[in-house]
Amino acid sequence: MPRLPVTKTPKPYVGGAFIRSESGRTRPLADATGTFFAHVPLCTRKDLRNAVEAAAKAGPGWARRTAYNRGQILYRLGEMLEARRTEFAAALTRFGARRAAALREVDAATDRLVHYAGWADKYEQLLGGVNPVSGPYFNFTVSEPMGVIGVLAPAEPPLLGLLSLVAPVIVSGNTVVALASEPRPYPAILLGELLATSDLPAGVVNVLTGLRADLVPTFATHAHLRGLSAVADAAERRVLDLGAAESVKRVRYTPDAPLAAWLREAAQGLEPIRAFIEPKTTWHPIGA
Amino acid sequence: MRASSAPPALRRWFAAVGPVDRVGVEERVAKFTTRSIKKAAKVQGLKLAVSMVDLTTLEGKDTPGKVASLCRKALRPHDDPAVPPAAAVCLYPAMVRPARRTLGLRSPVRLASVATAFPSGQTALATRLAEVRRAVADGADEIDMVINRGAFLAGELTRVRDEIAAVVATCGPAALKVILEVGELETYDHIRAASCLALGELRPGDFIKTSTGKTASNATLANTQVMLEAIRDHYLETGVAIGMKPAGGIRTAKQALHFLVAVKETLGDAWLTPARYRFGASALLNDLVRQLEKERTGAYPAPYAFSEAAESY
Numbered sequence: 325m326p327r328l329p330v331t332k333t334p335k336p337y338v339g340g341a342f343i344r345s346e347s348g349r350t351r352p353l354a355d356a357t358g359t360f361f362a363h364v365p366l367c368t369r370k371d372l373r374n375a376v377e378a379a380a381k382a383g384p385g386w387a388r389r390t391a392y393n394r395g396q397i398l399y400r401l402g403e404m405l406e407a408r409r410t411e412f413a414a415a416l417t418r419f420g421a422r423r424a425a426a427l428r429e430v431d432a433a434t435d436r437l438v439h440y441a442g443w444a445d446k447y448e449q450l451l452g453g454v455n456p457v458s459g460p461y462f463n464f465t466v467s468e469p470m471g472v473i474g475v476l477a478p479a480e481p482p483l484l485g486l487l488s489l490v491a492p493v494i495v496s497g498n499t500v501v502a503l504a505s506e507p508r509p510y511p512a513i514l515l516g517e518l519l520a521t522s523d524l525p526a527g528v529v530n531v532l533t534g535l536r537a538d539l540v541p542t543f544a545t546h547a548h549l550r551g552l553s554a555v556a557d558a559a560e561r562r563v564l565d566l567g568a569a570e571s572v573k574r575v576r577y578t579p580d581a582p583l584a585a586w587l588r589e590a591a592q593g594l595e596p597i598r599a600f601i602e603p604k605t606t607w608h609p610i611g612a
Numbered sequence: 613m614r615a616s617s618a619p620p621a622l623r624r625w626f627a628a629v630g631p632v633d634r635v636g637v638e639e640r641v642a643k644f645t646t647r648s649i650k651k652a653a654k655v656q657g658l659k660l661a662v663s664m665v666d667l668t669t670l671e672g673k674d675t676p677g678k679v680a681s682l683c684r685k686a687l688r689p690h691d692d693p694a695v696p697p698a699a700a701v702c703l704y705p706a707m708v709r710p711a712r713r714t715l716g717l718r719s720p721v722r723l724a725s726v727a728t729a730f731p732s733g734q735t736a737l738a739t740r741l742a743e744v745r746r747a748v749a750d751g752a753d754e755i756d757m758v759i760n761r762g763a764f765l766a767g768e769l770t771r772v773r774d775e776i777a778a779v780v781a782t783c784g785p786a787a788l789k790v791i792l793e794v795g796e797l798e799t800y801d802h803i804r805a806a807s808c809l810a811l812g813e814l815r816p817g818d819f820i821k822t823s824t825g826k827t828a829s830n831a832t833l834a835n836t837q838v839m840l841e842a843i844r845d846h847y848l849e850t851g852v853a854i855g856m857k858p859a860g861g862i863r864t865a866k867q868a869l870h871f872l873v874a875v876k877e878t879l880g881d882a883w884l885t886p887a888r889y890r891f892g893a894s895a896l897l898n899d900l901v902r903q904l905e906k907e908r909t910g911a912y913p914a915p916y917a918f919s920e921a922a923e924s925y
Contacts, residue, residue, distance in 0.1 A: 373912050380915075545911035571911065 334362050334509070336533050337516025338371070339378030340526020345534070346370050353510065356420035364509050367534035369542035372501065375530040376548050379472040379499035382527025387469045387497030394495060395444030397523045402437035404518055405430065412483060412514060419482070419508045425583060432587045433484045439592050440491040447496065447597050455605070462608045467601040469497035470574070471550040474543045476536070478555035481583045482508040483515065486531075488586055489553045489578065492596035494528055501530045501549070509533040540564065547571040551600050555580050574599070619767025622805065629808040632800035632838055641833035644873045651907075654869070658904050659696055661868040662689055664886045665897050666724055666857065668702040670731075670825065676710035679703060683714040685919055686721045690901045692908065698897060699886040700724045700754060705747040712751035724754035724789070728779060731793070731824035733758035737775055744782045754787040755779070756821060761796045764806055772806075776813040789819040789857055789890075792839070795829030800838050807842035811854055817887070819855035825892065830860030833874055840878040853882070859892025865903040868896060 334353075335342035347370070350363035386394075405412065409430050416426035448467055455463040473493045477486040482505035490500050504512030516531045532539065540560050543552060544567020551574040556564060561577065568575045576599040585591065618626065649657055667686045669679065679701075686698040700722035703711055708725045715721055725747040728740035744755055757779050763771045780788055790810040794803050810820050820839055822831040836858045843854050856879075858871055868891060875883050883889050898918050905913045 376912070542912070547911060547917060548914035567911075 332362055334364050334513040334533070335516075336365055336367060336371075336504075336513065336531050337519055338375045338530040338532065339381075340520065342516070342520070343371070343374075346374070355418045361418070361510070364513070364533050366538065367503075367532040368538060371532055371534075372539055372542050372546065375501040375532060376472055376546060378527040379501050379530055380548060382525055383469075383471055383497075383499045386494070386499055386525055386528045389497070391445040391448065394497065395441045398437055398441035398444060398491065398495060401518070401522050401524065402434045402441060404522055405434045405437065408518065409434070412511065415511050415514050416481075416483065419510060421481075428587060429481050429484045429583060433487045436484065436488055436592055437491055440495045440597070443492075443594070443597055444495050447594060447601075450594060451598055451601065451603065457607075460610045462610060463605065464608065465603050465605045467496060468604050470600050470602050471498060472548055473498045473500055473551045473553060473600050474546070474549045475500050475502035476540065476543065476552065476554035476556055476560075477502055477505050477512070478578075478580055479505050479507050481586055483511040484583070484586045485555065486512055486515065488591055489555075489596075490529055492592075493551075493553055493600050494524075496597055496601045498551075498600050499528045499530075501532065503536065503539055503543070504531055504533050506534075506536050536560065541567065544568055545571055547573075549573060551575065553578070553596070553600065576600070621767040621769050622765075625769055625805050625809070626801055629805055629842075632804050634800055637800060637837050638834050641837050641874065644833060644877065645870050647870075647873050649869055649873075655904065655907050657869050657872055658865055658900050658907070659694070660884060661865065661872060661891065662897065662900050662904075663696040663699060664890050665698040665900070666700045666702040666859070666890045666892045667698045667897055668825070668859070668892050668894050669707075670702070670704060670726060674704060674707055676707065679707045679711050680714040683711050683721065685897070687715070687719070689897055690904070690918070692904070695901060695904060697721050699890055702726065702756060702892060704730070705743055705750070705752075708747050708750040708752050722753040723751060724756055725750075725752040726756040726758075726791075726824075727752075728755075728757040730756065730758055730791075731826040733760055734762070737778065740775075741778060741782045744779055748782075748784060748786045752786055754789060755783050756789040756791055758791045758793060758824060759806065759810065761793055764797070764809075765802075769809060773809055773813060776810055780813055780815065780818070787817050787819065788814065789821045789855075790814065791821045791824055791859075793824055793827065794822050794831075794835045794839075795827040800835070803835055803838045804842050807839045808846065811842060811846040811852075814852070814854050816852055817855070819857045819888075819890065821857040821859055821890075821892065823860045825860030831858035831862060831871075831892075833870060836871065837874055837878065840874060844879055847879075853888065855888040855890065856883070857890040857892055862891055862893050863895045863899065865896070865899045868900060 345365040345367045347368045349366040353361045353364045355361045412430045413426040417423050452466045457463040475489045493500050512531050544564045553576045555578050669682055686701045689695050697720045702724040705725045727744045727747045729735040760772050792806045797803050847853050
């Protein structure tokens with residue numbers, strides 16, 4: 325007997341739940357052959373606001389985890405991505421990537437998670453420390469997470485681009501509201517399903533789908549977002565810079581680049597972590 | 613519902629005030645959350661809600677200093693002068709004097725005190741009345757009393773009624789809010805019965821109030837609706853207009869607007885005033901001010917851009 329096709333409703337992952345947009349709006353998404361694939365929600369600024377609330381709620385608990393534990397959780401994410409390698413690669417090829425490139429992208433995304441998992445209990449040694457002062461005091465600099473950070477993922481590569489921006493932000497205890505690739509949101513939806521079954525607490529990473537034109541202005545002006553890590557064109561940068569100046573938030577741009585650039589060693593490291601921590605310096609008298 | 617197992621006096625009272633259609637009430641209140649209130653109407657609603665807030669702190673750790681800052685927050689919820697002051701502050705009796713010192717004698721913010729062995733009400737009537745007398749003497753404009761739930765559920769309706777009447781008499785010029793503690797009354801029939809019982813004893817300008825905020829179950833649209841309908845029936849029958857105060861669990865501006873929709877569509881515009889409708893809340897005021905700021909600037913503000921919510925001092 326022929327089976328009826330079981331089609332999927334892709335839903336963004338926000339606050340530990342799979343949501344539809346509050347607006348109810350969707351857009352049809354076609355795969356690389358032009359065949360209808362699914363209706364993808366078009367999230368609105370209200371969805372963004374709700375996601376920020378969810379991220380803010382998750383923030384203190386995530387930041388309180390030990391660095392070691394955050395590293396374990398990121399590593400576990402890498403393990404899970406490795407186990408679902410073919411599924412993610414298939415999701416990428418379905419929307420136009422060549423098979424070899426898709427596998428390279430998934431492998432690089434896994435490695436990137438492992439890379440930042442390793443940083444979790446190490447960046448502090450490099451970024452913080454005991455400062456020399458001429459007095460009977462200790463002077464410490466410690467790194468603290470900034471809070472809720474917005475991520476604007478590039479159109480390409482949809483999985484590696486998103487993860488390369490998200491991982492260094494959450495490793496230090498920040499939480500993230502991310503906007504997935506506009507033309508190819510499906511890998512980000514799939515990533516949400518991975519996050520939901522990982523050890524990452526609900527609300528630490530929230531992934532929205534939708535149109536950049538709808539959401540970039542709100543990312544720029546929302547005062548509760550303390551920073552933005554974005555791939556953006558010149559017009560968007562202007563909107564983001566103006567909004568960020570008004571709401572005093574830090575903005576880090578990553579250049580829009582093809583897959584090859586994201587695969588490089590230089591695309592990862594300490595700098596993306598440093599961009600979203602707040603150094604706190606304290607004085608403490610040396611005990612008798 | 614549970615009417616068949618209720619004591620005979622309570623059963624007779626159920627018959628007198630009429631039953632509540634549980635499904636009907638819940639269907640009705642589900643509709644209140646579907647109204648679209650935007651832009652100018654939303655700003656008006658938010659400001660109205662601010663002016664209806666009974667800014668509350670009822671904790672063992674309350675201090676005169678904390679109460680003083682609460683009073684200042686009630687007088688001036690936000691630096692934007694277009695935001696009105698809150699309706700009242702709601703405190704324990706021991707905090708009435710320090711609050712009166714901060715508010716002064718001619719304050720736009722009224723001073724409400726819980727009394728009658730809040731929240732349980734489980735002491736002798738004489739003690740409870742003495743507490744009311746003292747709170748009024750210390751300068752309370754309004755008294756929030758709790759009804760004797762034990763007596764009510766045991767069917768001792770005359771006792772409940774007499775106690776409310778005694779508190780009304782003791783209040784003198786102060787307005788009275790009768791807390792039914794709906795979470796402990798368990799059914800809509802009980803809530804309606806208790807509402808009608810209290811309404812009969814109250815003067816114009818008095819209120820009935822859902823809950824103490826000290827139990828797990830607080831004000832919901834549904835149990836508020838049962839009480840609003842009791843107020844409406846009482847008004848149509850006697851012409852006496854009694855106010856309503858939902859308390860506990862109302863934390864967001866959106867919820868507050870839903871509650872206002874319920875009032876407007878059940879009792880009409882005459883009840884859309886702080887003289888007849890209040891919100892008992894601590895965190896709500898901050899969210900209202902935050903949403904007003906959002907409407908003013910167009911950007912979502914961070915919660916820490918406002919003075920701390922009363923609950924987190």
